Amino acid sequence: GILEQPELVRPEHTKAQPKDNGIKVTDITFGYHDKEILHGVSMDIKAGTVNAIVGPSGSGKSTIAKLIASLWDVNSGSIEIGGVDIKDIALTDFNDRLAYVSQDNYLFNETVRNNIRQGRPDATDAEVEAAARTVSADQVAAKLEKGWDSDVGEGGGRLSTGEKQLISFARAVLADPRIFVLDEATSSIDTQTEQLIQQAIDHLLQDRTSFLIAHRLSTIRKADMILVVRDGRIVEQGTHQELLRRHGYYHDLYSKQFAEESAARILQ
Numbered sequence: 001g002i003l004e005q006p007e008l009v010r011p012e013h014t015k016a017q018p019k020d021n022g023i024k025v026t027d028i029t030f031g032y033h034d035k036e037i038l039h040g041v042s043m044d045i046k047a048g049t050v051n052a053i054v055g056p057s058g059s060g061k062s063t064i065a066k067l068i069a070s071l072w073d074v075n076s077g078s079i080e081i082g083g084v085d086i087k088d089i090a091l092t093d094f095n096d097r098l099a100y101v102s103q104d105n106y107l108f109n110e111t112v113r114n115n116i117r118q119g120r121p122d123a124t125d126a127e128v129e130a131a132a133r134t135v136s137a138d139q140v141a142a143k144l145e146k147g148w149d150s151d152v153g154e155g156g157g158r159l160s161t162g163e164k165q166l167i168s169f170a171r172a173v174l175a176d177p178r179i180f181v182l183d184e185a186t187s188s189i190d191t192q193t194e195q196l197i198q199q200a201i202d203h204l205l206q207d208r209t210s211f212l213i214a215h216r217l218s219t220i221r222k223a224d225m226i227l228v229v230r231d232g233r234i235v236e237q238g239t240h241q242e243l244l245r246r247h248g249y250y251h252d253l254y255s256k257q258f259a260e261e262s263a264a265r266i267l268q
Contacts, residue, residue: 008070008073008091009073009087010087010089010090010091010094011088011089011090012090013090014084014088014089014090014093015084015088015089016083016084016088017082017084018080018081018082018083018084018089018097019082019083020047020082021047021048021081021082021097021178021179021208021209022044022045022046022047022081022082022209023043023045023068023079023080023081023179023209024043024044024045024078024079024080024083025041025042025043025044025045025064025068025077025078025079025080026042026077026078026079026080027040027041027042027076027077027078028040028041028042028067028074028075028076028077028078028079029041029074029075029076029077030063030067030072030074030075031075036075036232037060037063037232038060038063038064038067038232038233039231039232039233040077040233041060041064041077041229041232041233041234042077042234043227043234043237045209045211045225046209046224047082047209048207048208048209049209049210049224049225050205050210050212050222050223050224050225051209051210051211051212051223051224051225051226051227052211052212052213052214052220052223052225052226052227053065053211053212053213053214053226053227053229054213054214054215054217054220054226054227054228054229054250054253055228055229055230055253056230056253059229059230059231059232060229060231060232060233061213061229062183062184062213064213064229065100065181065183065211065213066100066183067079068098068181068211069098069100069181070086070091070094070098071100073087081097081098081179096175096177097177097178097179098177098178098179098180098181099119099172099175099177099179099180099181100181100183101168101169101172101180101181101182101183102182102183102184103161103165103183103184105164105165105168105171106155106156107152107153107155107156107159107164107167107168108152109151109152109153109154109155110151110152111146111148111149111150111151111152112132112137112140112141112144112147112148112149112150112152112167113125113128113129113141113148113149115152115156115167115171116128116131116132116137116167116170116171116174117171117174118171119131119170119171119172119173119174119175120174120175120176123174125148127174128148128170128174129148131170131171131173131174132167132170134170134173134200134203135166135169135170135173135196135199135200135203135204136166136196136199136200137166137167137169137170137200139166139196140159140163140166140167152164152167162196162197165197165200166196166197166200169197169200169201169204172204173203173204177208178208178209179208179209179210180204180205180208180209180210180211181210181211181213182201182204182210182211182212182213183213184213184214184215198219201219216257217253217254217257217258218257218258220240221240222240223239223240224239225237225238225239226238226239226240226243226250228243228248228249228250228253230249235248235249236248236249236250
């Protein structure tokens with residue numbers, strides 16, 4: 001089935017260099033097979049800002065993330081970076097500019113050091129370790145018998161979900177892209193590394209254009225812009241405080257989740 005999928009059509013050389021790392025999404029549609037998932041989604045994101053995409057499961061928020069990351073092509077409409085359609089940017093240039101981090105990043109049956117080095121294969125050991133320290137991934141190596149030279153197992157099977165995320169963040173830091181897309185990167189993590197994960201994300205987003213696709217609304221309250229997706233459409237956008245004041249769909253989502261989290265803390 002994978003081999004039967006159409007390949008992305010991209011030029012060998014970038015046709016025009018983006019003027020910055022702002023992202024403009026214009027009236028995009030997308031569907032799987034005959035079912036349309038996104039219906040005319042548009043957004044205009046300023047360079048260097050933190051943007052969150054939220055909504056219930058199945059609303060289309062992760063689909064938007066994958067399209068921005070050029071994992072798939074839109075059915076109609078356009079996505080531009082710095083005024084240049086992403087279809088006019090060579091894949092090598094695009095991948096140097098943007099990093100996509102999901103909740104289930106794959107780690108190779110290799111050492112901690114070499115898994116991080118996947119972000120930039122020519123990096124020195126010192127550069128790998130420096131990137132790891134910025135997101136506390138050095139703490140993962142410190143717990144293992146052989147430190148940086150410890151094998152993580154097939155798919156990172158010897159590590160916890162949170163530890164694998166820290167290594168994937170270090171890999172992204174080493175690559176040093178100007179755009180980050182974090183797709184549910186804080187979900188399904190153990191409580192021991194939750195604070196480290198949040199600190200790592202705060203570092204990753206500094207001075208970069210970024211998208212956070214989030215389930216936990218408490219993690220995105222400081223975002224410059226929150227885009228609320230429902231049934232494949234953006235139904236609201238604004239800051240956390242602006243959206244709460246409107247008492248719309250975001251207010252309902254946040255209030256419900258806050259009540260559920262408060263009840264869970266009481267039960268604990």
